[in-house]
Amino acid sequence: MNEHDLLLRQPGAEAPPALDRPVLPLGPDGLDRYTRRDLRREEIAIAQQFHGGAMWPYVVAAFGCFAVWLSFFPLAIMGKLNLPLACVLSCIFATGGYVTSHEAMHSNIARHGSKWRWVNEWVGKVSTIPIVFPFSMARLMHLEHHYHCNDPEKDPDYTDEAPNMWAAWYKTWYNRQPGVDGSIHHYKRILAEMGTPEAAKALKDTLILQLFFMTVLFSMAWSGYAIEAALIWWLPRHVGLSYIRFYLSWAPHHPREGKKGRYENTRIFKSRLGHVLSMCMETHLIHHLYPGIPNHRTRKAYFALKPILEKRGVDCSAL
Amino acid sequence: MAGALKKLFAIMPFLFGLGFIAPLTAQIMVLREVDPPLGLSPVAFGLLFGGAWGLIANIRGRWL
Numbered sequence: 001m002n003e004h005d006l007l008l009r010q011p012g013a014e015a016p017p018a019l020d021r022p023v024l025p026l027g028p029d030g031l032d033r034y035t036r037r038d039l040r041r042e043e044i045a046i047a048q049q050f051h052g053g054a055m056w057p058y059v060v061a062a063f064g065c066f067a068v069w070l071s072f073f074p075l076a077i078m079g080k081l082n083l084p085l086a087c088v089l090s091c092i093f094a095t096g097g098y099v100t101s102h103e104a105m106h107s108n109i110a111r112h113g114s115k116w117r118w119v120n121e122w123v124g125k126v127s128t129i130p131i132v133f134p135f136s137m138a139r140l141m142h143l144e145h146h147y148h149c150n151d152p153e154k155d156p157d158y159t160d161e162a163p164n165m166w167a168a169w170y171k172t173w174y175n176r177q178p179g180v181d182g183s184i185h186h187y188k189r190i191l192a193e194m195g196t197p198e199a200a201k202a203l204k205d206t207l208i209l210q211l212f213f214m215t216v217l218f219s220m221a222w223s224g225y226a227i228e229a230a231l232i233w234w235l236p237r238h239v240g241l242s243y244i245r246f247y248l249s250w251a252p253h254h255p256r257e258g259k260k261g262r263y264e265n266t267r268i269f270k271s272r273l274g275h276v277l278s279m280c281m282e283t284h285l286i287h288h289l290y291p292g293i294p295n296h297r298t299r300k301a302y303f304a305l306k307p308i309l310e311k312r313g314v315d316c317s318a319l
Numbered sequence: 320m321a322g323a324l325k326k327l328f329a330i331m332p333f334l335f336g337l338g339f340i341a342p343l344t345a346q347i348m349v350l351r352e353v354d355p356p357l358g359l360s361p362v363a364f365g366l367l368f369g370g371a372w373g374l375i376a377n378i379r380g381r382w383l
Contacts, residue, residue, distance in 0.1 A: 177380060177381045177382060178331070178332045178376060178377065178380050178381070178382075179379065179380015179381060180380065180381075207324055207328070210328075211324075214331070214334070214335070214338065214339075217338070217339045218338035218339055221338065221339050221341075221342035221343055221346075222338070222342050224342075224346065226339065226342040226343035226345075226346045226347075227343065227346050227347065227350065229339075229343075230339075230343055234339070
């Protein structure tokens with residue numbers, strides 16, 4: 001009980017200097033701790049309804065798209081591939097692969113101890129091969145992003161921050177330049193600093209996958225299939241990485257500076273390309289609050305949670 | 320092994336220029352029926368162009 005409460009309870013005691021001061025201390029969100037607790041309970045009860053659900057479409061999409069993408073290589077060499085169409089599809093597979101992998105990063109396809117755990121791991125592994133981003137590194141860095149969201153020193157994705165949309169698109173490319181400490185170069189440095197066995201494995205996986213990528217590109221190129229290699233793997237990788245960086249990192253977290261709180265580290269926004277083409281990132285806040293809610297259910301979960309989020313001070317005006 | 324790989328990745332832009340940009344340039348020139356200057360073959364021009372671009376990228380740390 002604080003001094004304010006004591007004064008109120010003692011007969012004849014002098015009134016506190018500010019009579020309009022609330023009985024219970026309020027937090028920076030303008031809510032007292034009992035209100036916060038009740039809202040949190042209500043929030044969890046609603047969020048629980050959106051956890052789980054059918055995850056097999058992610059598995060089918062991951063393995064199916066990977067198989068189709070792999071088939072492009074022999075078909076291109078045999079001259080039986082429509083290259084422009086294959087290039088467009090490869091760009092979609094490279095970009096969408098991150099979504100299926102992302103579910104695997106959070107073990108949403110199968111938890112630890114499940115007999116289907118291997119499916120979760122393989123979905124993660126095959127999904128990010130087109131963008132040459134090994135699952136072990138992707139998972140470690142993504143979980144670090146969740147733990148330290150918008151921390152300039154500890155959030156691995158902080159290098160994606162930019163003042164506006166055009167600068168953000170430019171930065172998706174700039175951060176991949178060989179001499180810039182952004183994107184995967186930044187990840188490599190963080191992994192080396194972590195020094196854990198998992199980090200060492202992720203670093204090794206990254207080197208192996210990058211060497212494999214270069215070997216395939218060089219071999220195809222010097223065998224007379226440089227244009228095919230460029231349109232099936234090299235270009236889709238760059239398109240995918242830029243799209244992912246923009247929609248999964250910059251758009252939902254901008255502006256990052258000083259926004260580290262649970263309800264402020266991710267924003268609700270209206271995408272010009274719509275919910276699906278922005279990979280459900282308009283409601284990415286729900287994912288940060290409850291990573292166990294699958295990507296395709298975050299929109300419905302958002303509308304169910306919206307009244308609570310508004311009370312928490314989240315700007316829900318965009319949707 | 321780790322040291323060798325580190326050295327390899329340190330010159331990767333240059334290697335990428337020779338290993339990928341060079342043949343890609345040559346094949347695009349042949350496809351678009353563009354004659355290389357100075358009587359060079361498309362592959363020789365590709366190697367000069369890709370090697371130079373990769374080397375510059377390696378030194379500057381930027382492809383553009």
